[in-house]
Amino acid sequence: MKKKIIPLILVMAFITTLVFSPNIINAKTTKQQLNEVEDELDTKKDSLEDKENTASDLENQIESYDTKISNLTEKINEQEKNKEEIEKELEKSQKELREAKEKRKKYQDLLSERMEVMYMYGDTGYLDLIFSSKSFSDLISKVSTVKSLVSYDQSIVKELQEVENEINTKTEKIAKNKEELEKVIADLTENKESLDTLRVAKNAELTNVNGDIDDLNAEIAKLEKKKSELDNKIAAQSGSSSNNNYNSGTGKGALGWPTPGNYYITSYFGYRDQPTAGASTNHGAVDIGVSTGTPVLSPGNGVVTYSGWNGGYGYAVSIDCGNIGGDHITVLLAHNSSLAVSTGQKVSRGQVVAYSGSTGISTGPHLHFAVYCNGYAVDPLNYVDI
Incomplete structure (x- = not known):
């Protein structure tokens, strides 16, 4: 009888662990929500393009x-x-x-x-x-x-x-x-x-x-805002989970600083007071204070996955840097005044990809520098060689 009870207790303990591990379940749920929002966003953007052509x-x-x-x-x-x-x-x-x-x-x-x-x-x-x-x-x-x-x-x-x-x-x-x-x-x-x-x-x-x-622009703006909120939520969950291995220093120096000579950070990664209406309180990036028109460099070698207007991010560039230290790394450089590359273009570390500005939801000229590890927003300061 005791032999039967012990496996049952182990099963119940495993289920309890799953039930009371909100970070794991919530992170997965949030990621699914993010995927759904991104899919809907792509659909809306396609519809917008069709309507604009019409x-x-x-x-x-x-x-x-x-x-x-x-x-x-x-x-x-x-x-x-x-x-x-x-x-x-x-x-x-x-x-x-x-x-x-x-x-x-x-x-x-x-x-x-x-x-x-x-x-x-x-x-x-x-x-x-x-x-x-x-x-x-x-x-x-x-x-x-x-x-x-x-x-x-x-x-x-x-x-x-x-x-x-x-x-x-x-x-x-x-x-x-x-x-x-x-x-x-x-x-x-x-x-x-x-x-x-x-x-x-x-x-x-x-x-x-x-x-x-x-109507589509309004819907896209709402979805962009929701996407940003989900990105930040995932970043918060990632910060307290085992997904963020780089907090211990792994991979430090894998990326270059996007604005050499300009290191003034106006907003750090993590929770913050809302700087302006529409901005997130859980900041999934670092904001670098630079004047409009400052060259923005690619932090690594990779392929531009998106270059254009990105809702609250304004003119933004996303770069897939591939696998670094066993993890898939992508970066986002946002709020630019203009862009120097196009979607699908290959770029090298140190190449000018944009010029800083204050487009989108922004309180002034700065560069929004975000790093994503395996799809989760992480602190960029743990990845750069400064």
């Missing part, structure tokens, strides 16, 4: 519509001016036509009157003309004069009719040109209105996308 495409489309609308407006204005000129020309031609008709009617009336007189008097008129003649030559002259007057009237009326016909043809042509021009203007206006409608729709779509971008 916004860029929409802006290009709207710009294209603006250009086309501007060109159509120019053409419409030009055709409107042409229409004004044609209307003036048409008005002038119509006036000429009215005058030609009036003139032709006047001569037509005179001719009709003369023909009517000749018809009424017939041969008697000619006899009167003959008997009133003083001589044969005078008679010939008078007969010839009458015939010439009638012929002249007829030719004048004919010429006036031809002029009237020409003016009428010209007027009809001008009116037709005006009609065609009005159709061109109507088509151009319709195209412009269609583009205006499309532009309004694209602007509305862009407004929605920009709203999504704002």
Whole structure:
């Protein structure tokens, strides 16, 4: 019976050890939370990139519509001016036509009157003309004069009719040109209105996308803050666990100081009073006080795993330094004013990778220098050769 009780006691003791080892369990749970936050952060950043690309495409489309609308407006204005000129020309031609008709009617009336007189008097008129003649030559002259007057009237009326016909043809042509021009203007206006409608729709779509971008930026900022809190929490757990073997001095001197000649530390690794809203009280790095634009050097050989804007860290560079002393070491250099390397680039110890600044959540120019050992934030002062 005692033999059975002893193994049972050992099992219970082992379970109790697991239950009452919060550092181990909590550290694992926090790491899992961190992984989930990082995965969600990557997803949000991918979505943000997609939305930004969509916004860029929409802006290009709207710009294209603006250009086309501007060109159509120019053409419409030009055709409107042409229409004004044609209307003036048409008005002038119509006036000429009215005058030609009036003139032709006047001569037509005179001719009709003369023909009517000749018809009424017939041969008697000619006899009167003959008997009133003083001589044969005078008679010939008078007969010839009458015939010439009638012929002249007829030719004048004919010429006036031809002029009237020409003016009428010209007027009809001008009116037709005006009609065609009005159709061109109507088509151009319709195209412009269609583009205006499309532009309004694209602007509305862009407004929605920009709203999504704002929402994603806000979500990313929250996730960045949560990530920072989890990093610091893991660092605190790591500081009291056996994961931080370097506290005993192992691996000292494995990394170089990122700002040679500048060793003023404004905030040490570990717990601290919150320096500004959004900053962590459990500081998983050391802050080096340097002026903006100071060259920031890579503490070791490695590969840049991230170079860009990183939420509260501002412009940051992450470098995977590989295995050092049997542990996987990565570093983070944050709050820079500008970056000198890109993601995926290989760097050497002492190479300029950034220039210090005060971007992100920061109270002033400084360099946030963080070291991670096997994924846990540790005190950088235990790794550098100063």
